[in-house]
Amino acid sequence: MVNLPPQTTRSKNKQAGLNPHATTYLVKLTENNQIYESTLVQRVSPPTSVSELMQRVEAIAGTTLGELAAQFQFKSPEDLLKEKGWPGQLIEHVLGASAGSKPVPDFEQIGVELKTLPISYQGKPLETTYVSIVPLTELTGLTWQQSSVKKKLSHVLWLPILAERDIAPVDRTIGTGFLWQPSFEQEAQLRRDWEEQIELIALGRIQEISGHLGEVMQIRPKAANSKVLTDAIGPDGGLIKTLPRGFYLKTQFTQSILLDHFSN
DNA sequence: TATTGATCATAC
DNA sequence: GTATGATCAATA
Numbered sequence A: 001m002v003n004l005p006p007q008t009t010r011s012k013n014k015q016a017g018l019n020p021h022a023t024t025y026l027v028k029l030t031e032n033n034q035i036y037e038s039t040l041v042q043r044v045s046p047p048t049s050v051s052e053l054m055q056r057v058e059a060i061a062g063t064t065l066g067e068l069a070a071q072f073q074f075k076s077p078e079d080l081l082k083e084k085g086w087p088g089q090l091i092e093h094v095l096g097a098s099a100g101s102k103p104v105p106d107f108e109q110i111g112v113e114l115k116t117l118p119i120s121y122q123g124k125p126l127e128t129t130y131v132s133i134v135p136l137t138e139l140t141g142l143t144w145q146q147s148s149v150k151k152k153l154s155h156v157l158w159l160p161i162l163a164e165r166d167i168a169p170v171d172r173t174i175g176t177g178f179l180w181q182p183s184f185e186q187e188a189q190l191r192r193d194w195e196e197q198i199e200l201i202a203l204g205r206i207q208e209i210s211g212h213l214g215e216v217m218q219i220r221p222k223a224a225n226s227k228v229l230t231d232a233i234g235p236d237g238g239l240i241k242t243l244p245r246g247f248y249l250k251t252q253f254t255q256s257i258l259l260d261h262f263s264n
Numbered sequence B: 001t002a003t004t005g006a007t008c009a010t011a012c
Numbered sequence C: 001g002t003a004t005g006a007t008c009a010a011t012a
Helices: A010-015 A050-060 A065-071 A086-095 A148-152 A184-202 A251-262
Strands: A002-008 A022-031 A034-044 A113-119 A129-133 A156-162 A178-180 A217-221 A230-233 A239-242 A245-249
Touching (some): A034 A086, A050 A086, A065 A086, A129 A148, A148 A184, A156 A251, A178 A251, A245 A251
Parallel strands (some): A113 A156
Antiparallel strands (some): A022 A034, A129 A245, A156 A178
């Protein structure tokens, strides 16, 4: 695969009605020196300020995922049976989030984490919100302040998407995104759930943990399938193999975030 | 029908 | 396997 120099510039993108923050590249897939496919890809520059990010967020409010996908030559799956992460990946791309699976905020320069939030016709969250992997070993001395949950949720850009299952992914409408930081009480709730469940894990009682625990944040499996195993502390203090877990925000919690924001 | 447990794509 | 992005689907 050959990555050629930019074929269109920022200004040309503007003329063509494309996103002025995006630079378009022509990528040619070659084999035996023969070009068998050419495709345009775009790279959107990371926002350099919160206000720049929010301008982009406002610009996509009211559009559909399909419209954005077409505009950015992004694939559009017919359903999300596979590619479950498509909405988030598309929005990341459009807003200029740093790509990859690095353990840093989506908008690294400004320390903001992006979370798409599927909502119903009534505006209620349809799914829990994944936060981060749950550490299962080497927990001694780990504090809430150091936790990935605390870091991830310190500054979040919530982007509601009308995502009822009877709406095709491409026809799902993007709502009004907004920034959020946990209130004192919200952080206290998160901290209690984190400490209570991490404590159980540290005590070797991970097998007692299910999605039922946690007032606003639960622990559930987070793996390719139920056969994936990782190390955890066992009942006798030694290491055992168990399913990898993740922290998820319960829908009532994210709903309260929406209500706090949109009812004022 | 709300919730918990299971799963899918991708990058490394 | 770990970690990113999440939603699907069986169960209670």
